[in-house]
Amino acid sequence: MTNEIxxxxxxxxxxxYSSFFTTHNIFQKSEDxxxxxxxxxxxxxxxxxxxDNDEVKGALFLVNFGTAENxxxxxWKFRHFAFTSEEIATDLLLEAEKTIQNASKTAxxxxxxxxxxxxxxxxKQHGYEQEGELKNHFRWGETxxxxxxxxxx
Numbered sequence: 001m002t003n004e005i006x007x008x009x010x011x012x013x014x015x016x017y018s019s020f021f022t023t024h025n026i027f028q029k030s031e032d033x034x035x036x037x038x039x040x041x042x043x044x045x046x047x048x049x050x051x052d053n054d055e056v057k058g059a060l061f062l063v064n065f066g067t068a069e070n071x072x073x074x075x076w077k078f079r080h081f082a083f084t085s086e087e088i089a090t091d092l093l094l095e096a097e098k099t100i101q102n103a104s105k106t107a108x109x110x111x112x113x114x115x116x117x118x119x120x121x122x123x124k125q126h127g128y129e130q131e132g133e134l135k136n137h138f139r140w141g142e143t144x145x146x147x148x149x150x151x152x153x
């Protein structure tokens with residue numbers, strides 16, 4: 001089930017991210033540095049975590065990176081979406097989408113997914129469409145795909 005973050009969850013969250021993102025520079029630093037980064041990020045962006053029997057099994061940050069002048073349309077990104085099973089990923093995704101839909105009349109979620117990530121098909125199965133391709137985006141020689149999904153209430 002999805003939960004709000006508590007202070008005693010950060011160590012487990014750091015371990016989840018470090019094991020999930022093995023090539024991500026931020027999550028290969030010391031545990032204290034990762035925890036500091038996560039605390040700072042959660043003070044700026046909404047963090048949704050999934051816990052099972054009080055154990056952190058998944059998490060993602062919701063980042064609002066654009067709002068129309070009238071405030072009715074917002075653009076969002078998921079940052080650091082990590083999970084231990086596809087079932088948990090689906091629960092987190094649905095919770096994030098519900099949160100976004102409740103935050104604005106219309107919304108668009110944009111994701112940058114590297115070609116090496118297995119989650120591309122997962123997102124496409126949940127209605128995300130490929131809108132672009134970025135060469136050398138995160139790392140030299142690696143292609144990143146832009147996936148997106150729009151909502152209207």
